[in-house]
Amino acid sequence: MSALRVRSLVSDGRVEVLARAARAAREAIGGDGFIAHHLAWTERRPVVTAQVAGGISRSMAGSLDLQVGREPIPFGSWSPDLPDHLEREQTVSLEVRARPLGAPDRELIAEHFRPHGLHDMARRLLYDGRRFVAVVSVERAPDRPAFDAAELARMDAALECWVGELVAQEALEAGLVGPSCALLFDARGRCLHVSPGARAWATTERVAALSDAARRVDAGGAARRLLVGGTEARLARVEAGGGTRVLVTLRPTVAPLMHPAADLSVRQREVVGYAAVGATAKEIGATLGITAHTVRRHLRVAYRVLGVRNRVELARRLDEVAGTLA
Numbered sequence: 001m002s003a004l005r006v007r008s009l010v011s012d013g014r015v016e017v018l019a020r021a022a023r024a025a026r027e028a029i030g031g032d033g034f035i036a037h038h039l040a041w042t043e044r045r046p047v048v049t050a051q052v053a054g055g056i057s058r059s060m061a062g063s064l065d066l067q068v069g070r071e072p073i074p075f076g077s078w079s080p081d082l083p084d085h086l087e088r089e090q091t092v093s094l095e096v097r098a099r100p101l102g103a104p105d106r107e108l109i110a111e112h113f114r115p116h117g118l119h120d121m122a123r124r125l126l127y128d129g130r131r132f133v134a135v136v137s138v139e140r141a142p143d144r145p146a147f148d149a150a151e152l153a154r155m156d157a158a159l160e161c162w163v164g165e166l167v168a169q170e171a172l173e174a175g176l177v178g179p180s181c182a183l184l185f186d187a188r189g190r191c192l193h194v195s196p197g198a199r200a201w202a203t204t205e206r207v208a209a210l211s212d213a214a215r216r217v218d219a220g221g222a223a224r225r226l227l228v229g230g231t232e233a234r235l236a237r238v239e240a241g242g243g244t245r246v247l248v249t250l251r252p253t254v255a256p257l258m259h260p261a262a263d264l265s266v267r268q269r270e271v272v273g274y275a276a277v278g279a280t281a282k283e284i285g286a287t288l289g290i291t292a293h294t295v296r297r298h299l300r301v302a303y304r305v306l307g308v309r310n311r312v313e314l315a316r317r318l319d320e321v322a323g324t325l326a
Helices: 012-029 058-064 085-089 104-116 149-173 204-218 266-276 281-288 292-306 311-323
Strands: 005-008 033-042 045-055 120-128 131-140 182-186 191-194 225-228 231-240 243-251
Touching: 005 012, 005 058, 012 033, 012 045, 012 120, 012 131, 012 149, 033 058, 045 058, 058 104, 085 120, 104 120, 120 149, 131 149, 182 204, 191 204, 204 225, 204 231, 204 243, 266 281, 266 292, 266 311, 281 292, 292 311
Parallel strands: none
Antiparallel strands: 005 045, 033 045, 033 131, 120 131, 182 191, 182 243, 225 231, 231 243
């Protein structure tokens, strides 16, 4: 990795896989450099835990002067939990996106690209289901044209092959192996069973944290998803022949999870935000400059997407999501 510029809190194994994925993307579309990031969720905001840069992009990466584990994501033009609809599915060219007046990527190109001899960036946000995995970008020098649609499609195909390897590397390092990683507790928080795949992970301290959460779940007062030891633990209350049980399934992640509202349009998100705090359809319409009928139509779509039936359930759903990774 001597040709790379690396800042990292994660293992060399994860950095190597991330770098290989970024190199594959650069080779697929003939880029001149690349930058890739791992993120983690700290104090309810995404921060950089690893940055890898190669080629002509090393200069720009160096100028950011990131403090890994402390600095928020370096650019405000994308969000891992509320991504642009386009970037959830495919690579985008920032040169193309920056053309509309006022696009946030215009400032990004002016301030960070051109001073370092960069012309265009092809960027892709990678997800495992709804869990953010990494962001990979490939840059091109000013003496070359912007990336075209065919090149962006080739970068998509190249990166899709690497998502599984990135996820597998995280799982191996977290000590979660095999198809089943779970623990079973009774209503009093006693651990009844640890699956083989979770035994290396299940230290005394981690089991104690899950035991406390299991007791609160049975009492109806705990979050159903939390982070323990850098791992996402999902808790489910089940009724068995011997009484109430709490099943905990484990998934290795401290990465941001995509917010359910990511499936809504920008306007629908605005309507939902006002509705969740009690604004009427008429009030929302007056604020946003739309009719009350349009507000109600947006709410019907949002209810269906978020799996709720009314405003009370909507507010509860948004509170649950907000507290998930606290």
